[in-house]
Structure formats: structure tokens, C-alpha cells
Amino acid sequence: MSRTISLAVIPGDGIGQEVVAQGLKVLAAVLPQDVKLETKHYELGAKRWHATGETLTDAETEQLRQHDAILLGAIGDPSVPSGVLERGLLLKLRFAFDHFVNLRPSKLFPNTETPLAGRPAIDFVVVREGTEGPYVGNGGSIRTGTPAEVANEVSVNTAYGVERVVRDAYERAQARPRKKLTLVHKNNVLVHAGHLWKNTFDRIGEEYPDVTTDYLHVDAATIFLVSDPERFDVIVTDNLFGDIITDLAAAVSGGIGLAASGNINPTGDFPSMFEPVHGSAPDIAGTGKADPTATVLSVALMLRHLGLEAEATRVEDAVTADLAERSGARSTEEIGDTLATRVSG
Numbered sequence: 001m002s003r004t005i006s007l008a009v010i011p012g013d014g015i016g017q018e019v020v021a022q023g024l025k026v027l028a029a030v031l032p033q034d035v036k037l038e039t040k041h042y043e044l045g046a047k048r049w050h051a052t053g054e055t056l057t058d059a060e061t062e063q064l065r066q067h068d069a070i071l072l073g074a075i076g077d078p079s080v081p082s083g084v085l086e087r088g089l090l091l092k093l094r095f096a097f098d099h100f101v102n103l104r105p106s107k108l109f110p111n112t113e114t115p116l117a118g119r120p121a122i123d124f125v126v127v128r129e130g131t132e133g134p135y136v137g138n139g140g141s142i143r144t145g146t147p148a149e150v151a152n153e154v155s156v157n158t159a160y161g162v163e164r165v166v167r168d169a170y171e172r173a174q175a176r177p178r179k180k181l182t183l184v185h186k187n188n189v190l191v192h193a194g195h196l197w198k199n200t201f202d203r204i205g206e207e208y209p210d211v212t213t214d215y216l217h218v219d220a221a222t223i224f225l226v227s228d229p230e231r232f233d234v235i236v237t238d239n240l241f242g243d244i245i246t247d248l249a250a251a252v253s254g255g256i257g258l259a260a261s262g263n264i265n266p267t268g269d270f271p272s273m274f275e276p277v278h279g280s281a282p283d284i285a286g287t288g289k290a291d292p293t294a295t296v297l298s299v300a301l302m303l304r305h306l307g308l309e310a311e312a313t314r315v316e317d318a319v320t321a322d323l324a325e326r327s328g329a330r331s332t333e334e335i336g337d338t339l340a341t342r343v344s345g
């Protein structure tokens with residue numbers, strides 16, 4: 001039976017435009033004939049903000065909601081005050097579409113530049129909470145811009161929000177061969193939120209007796225991500241800790257140009273959104289140096305989410321084979337072309 005995938009594409013800023021073009025190329029090449037792809041581009045980001053002052057309207061949010069999935073490049077530009085696009089567009093989408101699972105896998109690929117080369121057992125996934133924590137915008141400042149300024153940014157953690165993401169992480173751990181789940185937090189200092197997380201983690205764990213668990217403070221977790229990353233299988237953590245440790249995880253497991261992510265709405269009420277972990281990289285935008293592999297691997301996560309498991313695996317296998325053979329500098333487009341050829345071959 002034939003099927004149509006309706007995909008919203010938000011290339012965004014900087015290298016977002018460049019890497020998304022390659023992601024779409026690989027997607028078109030891997031889809032079987034009986035799966036039709038309908039894409040609609042949304043030109044959102046810095047250019048749009050400069051032209052209209054808008055980041056994302058309610059009407060656009062409603063249009064985006066109609067798609068099966070969203071592919072996003074990156075948001076953010078030095079010409080726009082920091083936070084305007086990140087909050088007004090990217091986080092607005094994650095919150096509006098209840099992307100409470102921010103899935104960020106880390107695998108050591110062959111032939112990559114990392115201090116941990118030659119340790120193929122590195123294979124873990126971070127389940128980062130995506131709708132709460134210090135990201136919710138519960139803050140403000142008084143006497144702003146004066147020497148007496150006071151600013152706060154409150155981390156919001158609800159029993160509902162923590163339980164649903166912890167449960168999701170247990171399910172993922174249970175489905176993996178090693179069945180191990182690590183909670184990363186900072187409950188020796190952030191005692192209120194930390195204890196809610198730890199108590200929830202322990203209580204839900206009783207329902208998953210076959211899953212081995214442990215707990216690490218986030219500072220110690222950064223040690224082990226470098227010195228002993230093989231110890232990790234699934235990590236569950238809050239929104240901000242998850243943001244930080246997944247950039248570190250990317251750096252040790254092959255580079256930020258390879259790190260994929262999915263902002264998942266597990267209930268299926270809203271479209272999930274797939275994007276590389278990296279940002280718009282203004283320092284290399286327009287040079288053709290951006291590695292599109294993270295976006296291509298995000299496309300693989302999207303294919304899996306949409307039930308196209310064989311196609312997802314084909315994309316991942318193509319990346320592994322390409323990295324194993326890669327030598328010398330290749331442009332964004334060359335890498336995209338090679339991967340597209342590999343998946344269709």
C-alpha cells in the first residue's frame with residue numbers, strides 16, 4: 001500500500017540551510033517507490049525576523065502541526081539578539097508540540113577525529129527532558145542594566161513532566177541489550193528538583209526490575225563521558241544538563257558534525273521534529289565546510305520514528321561506511337552526494 005509523508009522543512013540560519021539540503025537529498029534517495037514525500041519549506045529565522053519582526057506566528061504553528069514530521073537545520077544568527085530566535089522559534093516549537101523526549105544518540109563512528117578513537121563500544125543515548133527545567137522562561141530581572149540588577153531563571157520540574165520522561169527512558173533502556181539506565185542530575189545541591197527526579201527515578205524503576213540503574217551528579221558524569229563512556233547505555237536527565245552533556249558526548253564520539261537528535265512527542269498528538277544537535281555555526285556558514293552527516297543521521301531518526309526501520313538502518317549504514325572510507329576534506333555537498341548515492345545503491 002502506498003503512503004505519503006508530509007514533511008515540514010525549516011532550514012533556518014547559517015549552515016542550517018546547507019545541511020538540510022543534503023538531508024533532503026539523502027531522504028529522497030532512500031525512500032521506496034511506494035512512499036511519496038511531500039515537503040513544504042518554512043523560511044523562518046533571522047532573515048524573516050529582520051524583514052517582519054516575527055519569529056513564528058500562531059498561524060504557522062497551526063500549519064506546522066498538520067505535518068507528519070518536521071526537519072529543522074539550525075536557528076540563531078549573530079545579527080539577532082541572543083535568545084530571540086532560539087526562544088521565539090526553536091523552543092516555542094518544542095513546547096507547542098510537547099516534545100518532552102529530546103533523543104540524542106552517541107555512537108563512536110569509525111575513522112573520526114576524537115580522543116577516544118579505537119573504542120568501538122561507545123554506544124549510548126541521552127534522553128533529555130525537552131519541555132521543562134530552566135528552559136521554560138520562568139524568570140525576569142529588576143533594576144535591569146544597573147549595577148543593582150537582580151536576575152533569576154527558575155527551573156520548573158513537575159511530577160507529571162519528570163515521570164513521563166523517566167518512564168520513556170526506562171522503556172528505551174529495557175528495549176536495548178544492556179538494559180542500563182543512568183540518571184544524571186545534581187541532587188546534592190539542587191535538592192528540590194533533584195529529589196523529585198531521584199524519587200521518581202527510583203519509584204518508576206520498581207516497574208522495570210530487569211533494568212540496571214545508577215545515578216551520577218552531572219559534574220561527575222562529564223568525567224565519565226570522557227574517561228569511561230562505555231559505562232553508559234541510556235542516560236536520562238533534565239533539559240539544561242542534557243543540552244550540555246550532549247555537546248560533550250558529540251565531541252568525544254566523533255564530533256559535533258555527526259550528532260543527531262529527535263524532539264519526540266511520544267503520544268503522537270503532535271509532529272516530532274528532527275534536527276542536528278549543532279547550531280547555525282556562523283564561523284563556517286557559506287564556506288561549504290559544514291558536515292551534513294548530523295542532519296542525515298537525524299533523517300534516519302525521523303525515518304525510524306515514522307516506522308521506516310529498514311530505510312533508517314540503510315542511512316545509518318551508509319554513514320558508517322562513508323566515514324570508514326572518508327579521507328581528506330570534502331565539502332558539504334560532496335558528503336551529501338556520496339551518502340545519497342550509497343543509500344540508493
Ligand SMILES: NC(=O)c1ccc[n+]([C@@H]2O[C@H](COP(=O)([O-])OP(=O)(O)OC[C@H]3O[C@@H](n4cnc5c(N)ncnc54)[C@H](O)[C@@H]3O)[C@@H](O)[C@H]2O)c1
Binds near residue numbers: 077277
Ligand atoms: N538547534 C539549534 O538550532 C541550535 C543548536 C545550538 C546552537 N544554536 C545557535 O547557533 C548559533 C551558534 O551557536 P554556537 O556557536 O554556540 O554552536 P554551533 O553548534 O553552531 O557551533 C559550535 C562549533 O561547532 C562547529 N560546527 C557546528 N556544526 C558543525 C558541522 N555540521 N560541521 C562542522 N562543524 C560544525 C562550528 O563551526 C563551531 O566552531 C547560536 O545562535 C546558537 O544559539 C542553535
Ligand SMILES: CC(C)[C@H](C(=O)O)[C@@H](O)C(=O)O
Binds near residue numbers: 076243
Ligand atoms: C539553541 C538552543 C535553544 C538549543 C538548546 O539549548 O536546546 C541548542 O543548544 C540545542 O542543543 O538544541
Ligand SMILES: [Mg+2]
Binds near residue numbers: 243244247277
Ligand atoms: Mg545545545
